[in-house]
Amino acid sequence: MDNLRPSDLAREHGLSTQAVRNYEQDGFLPPAARTDSGYRIYTALHAAALDAYLALVRAYGHAVGGRIMTAIHEGELDTALVIIDRGHQQSLQDRDTLDSVRRAVRHLTAEAGDAAAPAAGAQDRTIGELAHRLGVTAATLRKWERAGILVPARESGTGYRRYTANDVRDAELAHLLRRGGYPLERIATVVDQVRAAGGTDSLARALDEWSARLTERGLAMLDAAGRLGHYLRMREG
Known part of the structure; x- marks a missing residue:
């Protein structure tokens, strides 16, 4: 040339x-x-x-x-x-998280009455442990809590947050959708739907959109x- x-x-x-x-x-x-x-x-x-x-x-x-x-x-x-x-590793992690959320949604849909119950033997996590699992800061988790996305229980006496298996599921879902560019208000609505195990159409659409973005x-x-x-x-x- x-x-x-x-x-x-x-x-x-x-x-x-x-x-x-x-x-x-x-x-x-x-x-x-x-x-x-x-x-x-x-x-x-x-x-x-x-x-x-x-x-x-x-x-x-x-x-x-x-x-x-x-x-x-x-x-x-x-x-x-x-x-x-x-970059490829992050993409694989996103796909794994997407798969886990899809499985959670299928479980919630099938077990609508019992979906909110923690899994047997599940160990609660501290805010630091959950932040490390997701690769975010504790401040981010507190921000999600203020937005209504997370509702961890508090220890009596100390007031420390304790995250159950279902809280971890909600946090993983929030992390996935946040990476997809969804605003906190919309994520809070989606997580509420997961907790209620009903009206999951918007959740399915959000996951389909993110799946398409991962493919792209x-x-x-x-x-x-x-x-x-x-x-x-x-x-x-």
Whole structure:
């Protein structure tokens, strides 16, 4: 491919020429050579880098996509691969949580009368233990409680929160929907429906929407992997 101008790269992806320059400045693209008059000279390598970066953004978001490309251009390929691996790990965790919530909903629907009863032998958790399980802060759990999503019991005397198996289920559901971009008010309504084991249509729709997002994200990851692999092969050449 002949030398390219910033506008050539920008036009193909519907970007502004300034955006392309910013991506280079931020380390998302390799440094461009300059003409004697100071104009940037882009090549097929830069076009492949931009293609890979935008695909990573679709799969992992702007921040993570930028970190991956920056690591590559700093010679830290292993770091970039670890970031990618963590993204796949999070996607798998989301799918596992989605499956557990679906099972909980099926159980609630089948056992509407007894759904609120804790599982036999289940051990209560502290706020710290539940926060660690979900990978959130205790402050987040308290915020969910204020929103009516969680209603933990309190120990007599100490006032410490104790989370039963059903509280953990509600927290997992809230965490899943929160990652899907749902507002706290809507999550509180969905969790109420789970507790009541009735009127689960909106819950089913929410889970279907999130399942579709996970599928879309998984396909975007595959696409990004192919485009990034192409760029890395060009760099090696």
